[in-house]
Amino acid sequence: MRPRTFEGGIYLLGRKEATQNKPIEDIPLPPEVVIPLHQHVGPPCDPLVQKGDRVLAGQKIGDTDTFISAPIHASFSGEVKAIEPHPYFTGTEVLSVVVVPDGVQEEVRLEVPDQDKLTPDRVRSIVREAGIVGLSGTVFPTHVKLSPPKERPIDSVIINGCECEPYLTGDYRSMLESTESLIVGLKIILMTVGAKKGYFGIGVDKAEAIKRIEDLTAREQNIEVVPLDTKYPQGSERHLIKAILGREVPRDGVPMDIGVLVQNVATTIAITQAVREGKPLMERVLTVTGPGIKNPKNLKVKIGTLVKYLIERCGGFEGEPGKIIFGGVMRGEAQFSLDVPVVKGSQGIVVLPKEMAEISSPRPCVRCGRCVKVCPMSLIPTFIVTYVMEDKIDEANAAGVLECIECGACGLICPTEIPFIQYIRFAKNILLKERKT
Amino acid sequence: MAPEELELVVSVPPHIREREEVSQIMFWVVLGLLPATLGGIYFFHFYAIKVIVLSILAAVATEALFQKARRLPVTINDGSAIVTGLLLALCLPPKVPWWIPVIGGFIAIFLGKQIFGGLGYNIFNPALVARAVLLLSWAEHMTKDWYTALKVDAIARASPLFLAKQVKMGLFQVDLTRFYKICLFGNPSGCIGEVSVLLLLIGGGILLWREIIDWRIPAGFIGSVAVLCPLLGMDPIFHVLAGGLILGAFFMATDYVTSPITPNGRLLFGIGCGLITILLRSYSILLEGVTYAILFMNACTPLIDKYIQPRRFGVSKGK
Ligand code: SF4
Ligand code: SF4
Helix, strand or coil, X not given: CCCECCCCCECCCCCCCCCCCCCCEECCCCCCEEEXXXXXXXXXXXXXXXXXXXXXXXXXXXECCCCCCCCEECCCCEEXXXXXXXXXXXXXXXXXXXXXXCCCCCECCCCCCCHHHCCHHHHHHHHHHCCCECCCCCCCEHHHHCCCCCCCCXXXXXXXXXXXXXXXXHHHHHHHHCHHHHHHHHHHHHHHHCCCEEXXXXXXXXXXXXXXXXXXXXXXXXXXXXXXXXXXXCCCHHHHHHHHHCCCCCCCCCHHHHCEEEEEHHHHHHHHHHHHHCCCCCEEEEEEECCCECCCEEEEEECCCEHHHHHHHCXXXXXXXXXXEECCCCXXXXXXXXXXXXXXXXXXXEEEEHHHCCCCCCCCCCCCCHHHHHCCCCCCHHHHHHHHHCCCHHHHHHCCHHHCCCCCHHHHHCCCCCCHHHHHHHHHHHHHHHHHC | CCHHHCCCCCCCCCCCCCCCCHHHHHHHHHHHHHHHXXXXXXXXXXXXXXXXXXXXXXXXXXXXXXHHHCCCCCCHHHCHHHHHHHXXXXXXXXXXXXXXXXXXXXXXXXXXXXXXXXXXXCCCCHHHHHHHHHHHHCHHXXXXXXXXXXXXXXXXXXXXXXXXXHHHCCCCXXXXXXXXXXXHHCCCCCCHHHCCHHHHHHHHHHHHHCCCCCCHHHHHHHHHHHHHHHHCCCCHHHHHHCCCHHHHHHHHCCCCCCCCCCHHHHHHHHHHHHHHHHHHHHHCCCCCHHHHHHHHHHHHHHHHXXXXXXXXXXXXXXX
């Protein structure tokens, strides 16, 4: 049987060989960590500590009282050296708490009830206090996702095990190494939102993970493992839901509108750790990889660790680095500096050597139709770009620019190297600003 | 190296490319045309080589000169002018005077492409524009200069479509099965690229396999001809094999710039080409159904692109 999938998209080279068989490693204590006070969708947190304070690992150091937000925790015990703006992976600066670890790693944990006394509300409050957000880069506060309004009940929960970004293998390793936590996490989510059925959607390139999870869930009536085609962007929420349940999220809607909740692997494991052990979110698994890295690895990294330190831990650069990417090569952001910290949403650091860091030289579209063929949202990317170039933002809107999920598939294959995302973001910014006013 | 000294490239995602260059695409198109080109050379020897070389040279030279004159980057390396020149040569008769391919190559690039703004902006297929202009201006050379040095019989010597008109008028009887065979395997009449439908199909097959062209255009084109002919009391096999239909369906109608961009639009485009070809062949004296059909549909392309668009994800049908 052919694995299930969606229409459009593109078969990419996986490029995962360098790290897919390497177990997740811990790294030694960094000399300092820089913890940004804004790592989620929603307003930034206010600092709860002062310069010179001693903090414990897991201590809350930033919070706000807005519903859509998540608190920030110290990832090491140590002294607060400064609270100051610091470069952030998006290119801006964000108020951050600089902590110098003392090496003792004294920890505080959240208070958690006995597992049989867990209630949905309790889970939500623990998840919020633990500062858990979507760890796939969306960084949407998880407790909000776990609180569907009564009139929109959730019937299905999907764990996103696609990891369709080339090079990245953190989720894959976590599925193999923390399989039980992952399954427990799904059960906690099912209980919390009152959904009947849970699914694991996993790419067929991760056969070992499929098998392990299938073995461990064989007796669970309400959990199903669905092998999915290794097509990009299968890991997009909308396309995952489409492939597994055949339902389409309306263009301006969210999965909740059609009774579905999607969580990614890392988030689900974080939920288990918070609810079971009271562990706040202060570390994450990420892949430091790419042909520009000497010794690519899957690492468990404390939030706030600087990229330059991670690169050192992986043997430094291989050749001359040309591009350093936060996230994956399809959707991640290229960095100006190595002085940026790992945040909750960082799935990987990919270094490309000089020869691969090409600067595109766009030429007029030859109308080959490749971008149309691969667009998973069935847009006509070249028309959108043309409208934006001609400053016809309203026509770009009518052509669906706001529906674009910025998967990058169009830019990947375009023979004339059109920088789609640049134009698309430009138009989106204008339209979203207009919408607000 | 200290991090401050790093020269990092910062640009929007995606950060890798898995693309085919325009020049690679054009390479495959030339390769797809190669079997038919060789077939033409096999049958017409030096005459074919002369026309092909002159046509390509004229096209490439026009492109380079024009871009130089307008101080634009010269893009002859992308191979598109070579493809245009070759396509034009393949739809010329082998024994035309030397200046026909030269003027043709010039017209194709100048009138067909550059005055619109170059590759990507032209509305009509450049090779077909040139062919149409040549047909209107020098019909004599374009239809009568068949190669007659070879010893071939009456059937094979006449242009198939010209023959068809005569058969229709009852002028003489033809053994159709024999005719099919000639068209399929080797028909030393007509244009350079049309000597063998089989060779064209091999080339077309290569392009389909490499996904250089969209199957929907040739399928719509050939399919609609095959379906429509019996309805109009015409012989479908004859009309599919004759008159450059295969050459047009696989290599001319599939030109990216001048055909629609969406899958359904392409199917519609192909079907439109087929319908118009048959209408022209049955109701008018024009023997050149394929050329004018494709040019007409080229003109419809912006309209098709505007109205035939895929259903967007998450948008229900009625909206
Ligand atoms: S892939 Fe590039 S050249 Fe092809 S249609 Fe899209 S924008 Fe044009
Ligand atoms: S237009 Fe947007 S959704 Fe479509 S392929 Fe391009 S980046 Fe992906």
